[in-house]
Amino acid sequence: xxxxxxxxxxxxxxxxxxxxxxxxxxxxxxxxxxxxxxxxxxxxxxxxxxxxxxxxxxxxxxxxxxxxxxxxxxxxxxxxxxxxxxxxxxxxxxxxxxxxxxxxxxxxxxxxxxxxxxxxxxxxxxxxxxxxxxxxxxxxxxxxxxxxxxxxxxxxxxxxxxxxxxxxxxxxxxxxxxxxxxxxxxxxxxxxxxxxxxxxxxxxxxx
Amino acid sequence: xxxxxxxxxxxxxxxxxxxxxxxxxxxxxxxxxxxxxxxxxxxxxxxxxxxxxxxxxxxxxxxxxxxxxxxxxxxxxxxxxxxxxxxxxxxxxxxxxxxxxxxxxxxxxxxxxxxxxxxxxxxxxxxxxxxxxxxxxxxxxxxxxxxxxxxxxxxxxxxxxxxxxxxxxxxxxxxxxxxxxxxxxxxxxxxxxxxxxxxxxxxxxxx
DNA sequence: GTCTATATGAGGATAGAC
DNA sequence: GTCTATCCTCATATAGAC
Numbered sequence: 001x002x003x004x005x006x007x008x009x010x011x012x013x014x015x016x017x018x019x020x021x022x023x024x025x026x027x028x029x030x031x032x033x034x035x036x037x038x039x040x041x042x043x044x045x046x047x048x049x050x051x052x053x054x055x056x057x058x059x060x061x062x063x064x065x066x067x068x069x070x071x072x073x074x075x076x077x078x079x080x081x082x083x084x085x086x087x088x089x090x091x092x093x094x095x096x097x098x099x100x101x102x103x104x105x106x107x108x109x110x111x112x113x114x115x116x117x118x119x120x121x122x123x124x125x126x127x128x129x130x131x132x133x134x135x136x137x138x139x140x141x142x143x144x145x146x147x148x149x150x151x152x153x154x155x156x157x158x159x160x161x162x163x164x165x166x167x168x169x170x171x172x173x174x175x176x177x178x179x180x181x182x183x184x185x186x187x188x189x190x191x192x193x194x195x196x197x198x199x200x201x202x203x204x205x206x207x
Numbered sequence: 208x209x210x211x212x213x214x215x216x217x218x219x220x221x222x223x224x225x226x227x228x229x230x231x232x233x234x235x236x237x238x239x240x241x242x243x244x245x246x247x248x249x250x251x252x253x254x255x256x257x258x259x260x261x262x263x264x265x266x267x268x269x270x271x272x273x274x275x276x277x278x279x280x281x282x283x284x285x286x287x288x289x290x291x292x293x294x295x296x297x298x299x300x301x302x303x304x305x306x307x308x309x310x311x312x313x314x315x316x317x318x319x320x321x322x323x324x325x326x327x328x329x330x331x332x333x334x335x336x337x338x339x340x341x342x343x344x345x346x347x348x349x350x351x352x353x354x355x356x357x358x359x360x361x362x363x364x365x366x367x368x369x370x371x372x373x374x375x376x377x378x379x380x381x382x383x384x385x386x387x388x389x390x391x392x393x394x395x396x397x398x399x400x401x402x403x404x405x406x407x408x409x410x411x412x413x414x
Numbered sequence: 415g416t417c418t419a420t421a422t423g424a425g426g427a428t429a430g431a432c
Numbered sequence: 433g434t435c436t437a438t439c440c441t442c443a444t445a446t447a448g449a450c
Contacts, residue, residue: 006415025317027234030443044416046445105376110232110317113381123382127373151396157372158400165368166334168376169312174320175330189358193365197404213433237425248435253427255433 010048013038018059022103026056026111056111057118063104064122068130070095075133077140081147082195088134089163089187096167097177105168131156148200155198162190217255220245225266229310233263233318263318264325270311271329275337277302282340284347288354289402295341296370296394303374304384312375338363355407362405369397 016037020029031052035042049055071091077084095101112119134156142149149155165186171177178186223245227236238259242249256262278298284291302308319326341363349356356362372393378384385393 009415025234027232031445032443041417042444043418043446047415052444106316109313109376109379113379116381119381123377123380127377154396158369158397161368161372161397162365165364169316169334170330172316172320173330174323174326189361190365190368193401193404197400216433238427239425249426250428250436251434259426 006048009038009040009044013040013045013048013055014058014062017055018063021056021059022107025107026052026114053115057115060112060115060118060122064118065125065129067104067126068133070101071130073130073133073137075136077137077144081141081145082191084137084141085159085194086187086191089159089191090183092160092163093167093183093187096164096171097183099177102168102171106172109172131160134159146200147195147198149198158197159190159194162194163187165190213255216245216247216251220247220252220255220262221265221269224262225270228263228266228318229314232314233259233321260322264322267319267322267325267329271325272332272336274311274333275340277308278337280337280340280344282343284344284351288348288352289398291344291348292366292401293394293398296366296398297390299367299370300374300390300394303371303378304390306384309375309378313379316379338367341366353407354402354405356405365404366397366401369401370394372397 013034017029017034020033020037031042031045034055035045038045045055049058072087074084096105108122112122131153135152138147138149138155138159139152141147142152163186167178167186220241224236224241227240227244238249238252241262242252245252252262256265279294281291303312315329319329338360342359345354345356345362345366346359348354349359370393374385374393
């Protein structure tokens with residue numbers, strides 16, 4: 001059954017490449033490393049993927065749409081706005097705090113710019129998709145809840161920026177991850193600022 | 208005059224290395240590139256710097272303290288809080304929007320983590336120093352102005368996070384820089400949220 | 415498709431003359 | 433200190449047998 005075996009090996013190679021690229025970046029990973037980790041020969045690797053760049057591109061294509069799925073944003077808002085936002089905020093903060101988000105972040109910052117067509121696709125499927133979902137949620141909250149939001153996209157960016165903060169940068173340069181309590185404080189303070197800044201005004205203009 | 212010439216060549220090499228590392232990152236730059244750009248031989252380069260790593264470390268040491276100086280934060284606050292913060296915000300946003308901040312950002316995210324001692328020194332001299340200055344300023348504003356700030360360090364992080372936003376990430380992955388008008392809108396909206404979120408409460412608690 | 419073995423080139427680092 | 437020329441390792445990519 002050569003077809004099955006080929007498919008299995010192909011997955012092995014993609015998995016190995018994904019792990020290695022994520023851990024060390026494009027330049028630091030050799031095709032030898034990938035082949036060895038996948039348990040195949042380099043020639044087999046090249047039989048499936050034309051070049052290191054093509055292989056990297058496939059990894060990015062696979063990873064990109066998953067980014068948005070790591071953070072919980074319900075499609076429809078019902079009830080507790082603060083709780084929903086807290087959930088999103090904790091998801092996003094943990095994503096950056098643990099090693100997984102760090103690897104993706106560093107990989108993208110370091111290497112993605114060399115693949116312009118991937119940039120466009122990733123940006124649409126990742127950050128823009130996430131913002132769109134958060135934005136729809138915030139718009140619903142503005143309508144039904146106590147928030148005053150003129151521009152939901154902008155508000156989504158503000159919340160995301162506050163939650164993200166220096167987390168990915170600090171992790172990327174090698175600082176240790178914050179513990180759970182620190183993440184919690186970080187999330188709570190960001191939420192307080194956001195909710196207060198976007199609270200319906202008792203008097204005065206929009207934020 | 209061998210001493211003068213040596214010093215001059217040393218500067219040439221440091222300049223070349225700085226430009227090349229900033230543009231392409233540690234891995235993508237070869238010692239040949241640096242020597243050629245500096246107009247010296249590779250052997251001369253190695254006579255001055257023991258290794259590529261040592262050379263990179265020197266570049267980081269030189270760059271680090273400059274980061275905080277690119278953004279205007281007065282030591283003493285007088286008068287117009289919003290104007291002072293706008294000035295800071297515009298400086299920071301431009302820093303990330305133009306190519307210079309992008310290069311430094313990418314260089315640090317990509318390569319700094321491999322030099323742990325540099326991480327500590329850079330972090331103290333760069334982000335922490337900047338936050339300390341902004342924090343002192345915000346504390347003064349809370350005292351004399353209309354802001355309600357319990358934890359100035361936290362507030363400084365919030366403001367910086369809002370201003371920074373996705374700017375460095377978007378630039379790093381290869382998206383085009385925002386134009387002046389977009390930066391201005393970005394800065395103004397972030398400032399409005401910050402000032403409103405940290406406004407002295409007419410009623411209700413701290414943010 | 416998969417392997418072993420290798421061609422080809424690039425890059426970090428050094429030897430030795432001046 | 434500076435150069436030219438070179439060593440050596442390692443990485444991308446391929447040839448050729450099975």
